[in-house]
Amino acid sequence: MSKILIRGAKVLGGEAQDVLIDGETIEAVGTGLEAEGAQVVEAEGKVLLPGLVDLHTHLREPGREDSETVLTGTKAAARGGWTAVHAMANTFPVADTAGVVEQVWRLGKESGYCDVQPIGAVTVGLEGKQLAELGAMHDSAAGVRVFSDDGKCVDDAVIMRRALEYVKAFDGVVAQHAQEPRLTEGAQMNEGLVSAELGLGGWPAVAEESIIARDVLLAAHVDSRVHICHLSTAGSVELVRWAKSKGWNVTAEVTPHHLLLTDELVRSYNPVYKVNPPLRTEADVLALREALADGTIDIVATDHAPHPREDKDCEWAAAAMGMVGLETALSVVQETMVDTGLLDWAGVAERMSLAPARIGRLAGHGRPVSAGEPANLTLVDPAYRGAVDPAGFASRSRNTPYEGRELPGRVTHTFLRGRPTLMDGNLA
Numbered sequence: 001m002s003k004i005l006i007r008g009a010k011v012l013g014g015e016a017q018d019v020l021i022d023g024e025t026i027e028a029v030g031t032g033l034e035a036e037g038a039q040v041v042e043a044e045g046k047v048l049l050p051g052l053v054d055l056h057t058h059l060r061e062p063g064r065e066d067s068e069t070v071l072t073g074t075k076a077a078a079r080g081g082w083t084a085v086h087a088m089a090n091t092f093p094v095a096d097t098a099g100v101v102e103q104v105w106r107l108g109k110e111s112g113y114c115d116v117q118p119i120g121a122v123t124v125g126l127e128g129k130q131l132a133e134l135g136a137m138h139d140s141a142a143g144v145r146v147f148s149d150d151g152k153c154v155d156d157a158v159i160m161r162r163a164l165e166y167v168k169a170f171d172g173v174v175a176q177h178a179q180e181p182r183l184t185e186g187a188q189m190n191e192g193l194v195s196a197e198l199g200l201g202g203w204p205a206v207a208e209e210s211i212i213a214r215d216v217l218l219a220a221h222v223d224s225r226v227h228i229c230h231l232s233t234a235g236s237v238e239l240v241r242w243a244k245s246k247g248w249n250v251t252a253e254v255t256p257h258h259l260l261l262t263d264e265l266v267r268s269y270n271p272v273y274k275v276n277p278p279l280r281t282e283a284d285v286l287a288l289r290e291a292l293a294d295g296t297i298d299i300v301a302t303d304h305a306p307h308p309r310e311d312k313d314c315e316w317a318a319a320a321m322g323m324v325g326l327e328t329a330l331s332v333v334q335e336t337m338v339d340t341g342l343l344d345w346a347g348v349a350e351r352m353s354l355a356p357a358r359i360g361r362l363a364g365h366g367r368p369v370s371a372g373e374p375a376n377l378t379l380v381d382p383a384y385r386g387a388v389d390p391a392g393f394a395s396r397s398r399n400t401p402y403e404g405r406e407l408p409g410r411v412t413h414t415f416l417r418g419r420p421t422l423m424d425g426n427l428a
Contacts, residue, residue, distance in 0.1 A: 009043035013345025051083025051376030056301035063092025075394035081378035234287035256332035271319030306397030
């Protein structure tokens with residue numbers, strides 16, 4: 001059916017309204033809407049949001065299809081309410097040429113579950129020595145606007161400056177993985193009381209903060225855009241807040257797991273809690289929540305990092321870093337931000353849809369829920385509570401830190417340009 005009537009949904013958490021979808025577009029928003037022959041979705045008590053946009057996803061294809069593929073990753077995205085994801089460049093081969101980013105982009109088109117916007121590498125092979133083909137990736141069919149060596153820091157200040165200068169020509173943005181490598185050699189977890197007690201190599205907050213300080217200054221110097229990936233410390237919050245007070249073009253993201261989990265969990269030695277950057281202290285978590293609420297941190301991004309079982313089912317020191325997050329992100333944000341009163345649902349829409357689409361310059365996403373707009377929509381049941389069961393994930397990997405944990409909220413429907421990708425909790 002080309003017409004779908006969503007009846008009685010709380011648009012952005014406000015008053016109940018009906019939303020009529022005709023083809024790829026929202027035809028009308030109001031009360032008492034009717035449409036002959038339309039498929040009706042009863043949405044009483046549910047919240048309707050613009051489709052979520054993730055600026056930081058690892059889809060692993062090409063090269064690590066044992067962890068994830070574009071198809072399985074976009075299925076996971078649909079289950080989590082995402083209508084667009086940005087795929088990071090640390091694939092095999094690295095997405096540092098027009099050919100590789102176009103391959104990822106086409107795989108996303110073929111999947112049909114959400115739009116996939118490739119992120120291009122800043123440097124060749126993520127080696128930090130030579131700029132990659134930034135212009136060619138931008139001019140390709142994929143139209144790359146975001147560049148990152150995520151997983152590795154662009155630690156050479158000259159290379160970082162040149163990248164910022166280059167992307168300025170087409171209003172691109174460099175997304176920095178802020179980690180001074182010399183300060184994190186042998187690091188296994190956050191540096192602090194817990195690391196000292198456990199005897200694990202510490203990952204100091206200053207390793208992140210020193211790179212952020214340098215890069216906001218560089219961005220201001222060349223008048224370009226820099227985006228800080230997975231910001232994780234209270235000190236980083238203050239640096240970004242200072243940069244924004246200067247009017248510099250700086251944006252930042254926080255992951256759901258850094259909004260909820262702390263380094264105390266590492267006492268279990270369960271490698272599911274091993275992540276880059278590491279889980280920090282409760283004081284950091286509270287600072288991140290406050291910064292997300294007041295807009296210092298612009299967006300929530302998942303840093304969805306799938307790994308096969310053998311990469312996590314081992315001793316802590318040998319385990320890979322990363323967690324899956326596409327299917328649980330909205331629930332964690334509801335628990336940490338909405339249910340605590342720090343954000344309303346309109347604020348969630350801004351930080352998980354409108355702002356990430358704006359930062360990534362992603363047309364057609366992050367739009368208002370109003371007549372004439374693309375029908376990229378997410379319907380969530382905020383009253384639901386249930387334990388996380390990774391056996392039901394669409395993702396190929398199961399490395400979630402929330403297994404067995406009860407979380408609020410459940411995405412019931414996702415619409416990509418009017419076409420259901422998730423209906424009543426089931427993939428279409």
